[in-house]
Amino acid sequence: xxxxxxxxxxxxxxxxxxxxxxxxxxxxxxxxxxxxxxxxxxxxxxxxxxxxxxxxxxxxxxxxxxxxxxxxxxxxxxxxxxxxxxxxxxxxxxxxxxxxxxxxxxxxxxxxxxxxxxxxxxxxxxxxxxxxxxxxxxxxxxxxxxxxxxxxxxxxxxxxxxxxxxxxxxxxxxxxxxxxxxxxxxxxxxxxxxxxxxxxxxxxxxxxxxxxxxxxxxxxxxxxxxxxxxxxxxxxxxxxxxxxxxxxxxxxxxxxxxxxxxxxxxxxxxxxxxxxxxxxxxxxxxxxxxxxxxxxxxxxxxxxxxxxxxxxxxxxxxxxxxxxxxxxxxxxxxxxxxxx
Amino acid sequence: xxxxxxxxxxxxxxxxxxxxxxxxxxxxxxxxxxxxxxxxxxxxxxxxxxxxxxxxxxxxxxxxxxxxxxxxxxxxxxxxxxxxxxxxxxxxxxxxxxxxxxxxxxxxxxxxxxxxxxxxxxxxxxxxxxxxxxxxxxxxxxxxxxxxxxxxxxxxxxxxxxxxxxxxxxxxxxxxxxxxxxxxxxxxxxxxxxxxxxxxxxxxxxxxxxxxxxxxxxxxxxxxxxxxxxxxxxxxxxxxxxxxxxxxxxxxxxxxxxxxxxxxxxxxxxxxxxxxxxxxxxxxxxxxxxxxxxxxxxxxxxxxxxxxxxxxxxxxxxxxx
Numbered sequence: 001x002x003x004x005x006x007x008x009x010x011x012x013x014x015x016x017x018x019x020x021x022x023x024x025x026x027x028x029x030x031x032x033x034x035x036x037x038x039x040x041x042x043x044x045x046x047x048x049x050x051x052x053x054x055x056x057x058x059x060x061x062x063x064x065x066x067x068x069x070x071x072x073x074x075x076x077x078x079x080x081x082x083x084x085x086x087x088x089x090x091x092x093x094x095x096x097x098x099x100x101x102x103x104x105x106x107x108x109x110x111x112x113x114x115x116x117x118x119x120x121x122x123x124x125x126x127x128x129x130x131x132x133x134x135x136x137x138x139x140x141x142x143x144x145x146x147x148x149x150x151x152x153x154x155x156x157x158x159x160x161x162x163x164x165x166x167x168x169x170x171x172x173x174x175x176x177x178x179x180x181x182x183x184x185x186x187x188x189x190x191x192x193x194x195x196x197x198x199x200x201x202x203x204x205x206x207x208x209x210x211x212x213x214x215x216x217x218x219x220x221x222x223x224x225x226x227x228x229x230x231x232x233x234x235x236x237x238x239x240x241x242x243x244x245x246x247x248x249x250x251x252x253x254x255x256x257x258x259x260x261x262x263x264x265x266x267x268x269x270x271x272x273x274x275x276x277x278x279x280x281x282x283x284x285x286x287x288x289x290x291x292x293x294x295x296x297x298x299x300x301x302x303x304x305x306x307x308x309x310x311x312x313x314x315x316x317x318x319x320x321x322x323x324x325x326x327x328x329x330x331x332x333x334x335x336x337x338x339x340x
Numbered sequence: 341x342x343x344x345x346x347x348x349x350x351x352x353x354x355x356x357x358x359x360x361x362x363x364x365x366x367x368x369x370x371x372x373x374x375x376x377x378x379x380x381x382x383x384x385x386x387x388x389x390x391x392x393x394x395x396x397x398x399x400x401x402x403x404x405x406x407x408x409x410x411x412x413x414x415x416x417x418x419x420x421x422x423x424x425x426x427x428x429x430x431x432x433x434x435x436x437x438x439x440x441x442x443x444x445x446x447x448x449x450x451x452x453x454x455x456x457x458x459x460x461x462x463x464x465x466x467x468x469x470x471x472x473x474x475x476x477x478x479x480x481x482x483x484x485x486x487x488x489x490x491x492x493x494x495x496x497x498x499x500x501x502x503x504x505x506x507x508x509x510x511x512x513x514x515x516x517x518x519x520x521x522x523x524x525x526x527x528x529x530x531x532x533x534x535x536x537x538x539x540x541x542x543x544x545x546x547x548x549x550x551x552x553x554x555x556x557x558x559x560x561x562x563x564x565x566x567x568x569x570x571x572x573x574x575x576x577x578x579x580x581x582x583x584x585x586x587x588x589x590x591x592x593x594x595x596x597x598x599x600x601x602x603x604x605x606x607x608x609x610x611x612x613x614x615x616x617x618x619x620x621x622x623x624x625x626x627x628x629x630x631x632x633x634x635x636x637x638x639x640x641x642x643x644x645x646x647x648x649x650x651x652x653x654x655x656x657x658x659x660x661x
Contacts, residue, residue: 056559058555058558058559087561087562087563088561089561090558090559090560090561091559091560091561091562092561095559095560096556096559098552098555098556098559099552100552103551103552103553104552104553104555104556105553105556106553106557106571106574106575107553107575108574108575109574117557117560117562118560118561121560121561121562121566122561166556169556169560
């Protein structure tokens with residue numbers, strides 16, 4: 001299809017370590033259309049970032065190894081592309097925003113220099129042109145006095161401002177896809193909202209597609225068109241925002257939603273966390289990898305790996321019982337998990 | 341009510357203007373400290389370190405004296421090399437006096453002139469030998485640190501072999517093989533110095549390599565060489581500047597030791613190490629003979645070490661004032 005900008009197909013990225021094989025990404029598929037936003041959510045270590053890094057080919061290999069699947073960008077497989085062609089895509093067609101703005105800017109260069117770098121690398125701009133564009137970019141991301149700030153060093157910026165600079169850097173070459181790897185995790189709540197708003201605004205202006213990686217459902221609820229929920233390297237639920245939020249079908253997604261504070265909660269009402277820890281990716285539990293933490297687990301879950309079941313349309317969930325009429329989230333699930 | 345609307349508009353405008361002005365003031369207050377460069381910052385911190393400043397001044401004085409020696413030393417104090425046979429007996433082993441501030445040696449030559457000329461060789465050895473070490477050390481350390489794996493193992497085990505030999509003995513052995521002389525001393529000291537530099541640089545690269553901004557540069561599509569030279573190098577070079585400055589002192593010391601043992605520059609060319617060696621015979625009768633070159637070695641080496649120490653503090657980005 002012409003509209004499919006990025007197709008991730010059954011991607012598997014394993015790390016071969018001394019302790020064993022870490023199945024960081026184990027069969028993840030999704031498609032991203034032009035100008036669309038997809039939210040990738042899941043706990044720490046569920047393989048969200050590794051999925052993105054794999055498509056950017058930023059994973060050191062070894063120890064990493066792509067064990068299967070494909071990533072196609074405009075129909076071209078990124079995984080087999082020669083390194084120089086891949087370099088022309090990185091930062092140019094697909095750009096990335098990192099989690100921690102405090103450490104993602106090089107402390108020895110002026111901000112303008114760092115903004116100018118992708119422009120000089122990909123657009124063959126002269127130094128003067130690139131710096132001029134850098135000033136415009138700073139203005140675009142809402143930094144006051146861009147003409148003088150462009151000559152400042154990163155340590156003269158606050159965290160929120162630095163994240164704005166990172167966004168400006170990523171958008172410098174008008175990329176088709178912007179990968180935002182937990183862009184607001186290191187920022188405080190008010191700045192988070194500003195940054196998200198800025199990203200939405202710029203997306204409308206530039207038409208970039210966004211892959212938003214986060215562990216915060218609240219972040220993607222607002223921005224994303226579709227949501228991919230990951231657990232232990234696998235996609236457990238995939239669908240539009242409305243499908244995932246209003247008719248979640250996987251017990252893990254239920255758990256994630258239940259662990260969010262809600263408006264209608266009483267003051268003393270307890271949050272309902274998901275019991276236990278994410279599993280080690282070296283020894284993934286047999287059957288459904290979520291079964292040790294799943295309050296609905298049955299014998300079948302312990303032995304049989306669930307296949308993706310279509311709920312309706314594009315909405316799929318990897319649970320044996322997803323979509324079964326009798327299999328619904330009980331209001332008591334929270335209390336049941338919490339007791340003890 | 342018609343009147344209200346423009347008034348309200350004005351009120352709104354005024355408020356906006358006030359808010360903007362307030363933001364501007366806040367911004368100006370924040371950026372009150374002028375935007376300095378990193379090196380400017382370092383110099384600012386270094387200037388506060390008195391010892392380092394004294395060391396810099398002393399090094400500058402030595403360098404100027406050594407470079408301009410031909411212009412004033414022979415005219416004022418006599419030739420540091422040739423022996424004047426006519427005045428030899430009269431000028432032998434004179435104690436310090438106005439005409440000869442450091443006295444004269446057993447061959448009637450002015451000790452001050454010889455110390456100044458000796459500085460030429462000592463400083464040259466210090467700078468050139470260290471430069472050789474740094475070039476070899478940076479390249480090998482960078483290769484090992486950036487690529488890791490087998491390359492790294494090979495380079496670091498080779499460095500370990502170098503470390504396994506006693507430094508001075510190794511230097512003597514190298515000079516013995518190459519033959520004593522100006523160039524060979526440079527080579528011997530320079531070649532022996534690289535393992536420490538490579539090791540320091542490698543570990544510094546290892547820590548910088550895993551920084552987010554290196555990953556970010558890669559995500560922007562920068563090539564290996566660009567990442568290495570533009571992003572990793574500038575962030576890991578500070579320890580090398582410090583270590584390099586200190587090893588200039590070390591190289592001078594090694595050269596003095598080699599010359600003392602007769603393996604360095606050959607007489608009659610003046611060299612601090614050899615001057616001390618020659619003066620041991622007159623230790624009791626003319627102690628100043630060994631005192632002056634010893635003093636020269638001490639102060640020069642100390643200056644480089646103190647300067648290195650000062651640079652370590654000055655280049656530390658975490659020390660914000």
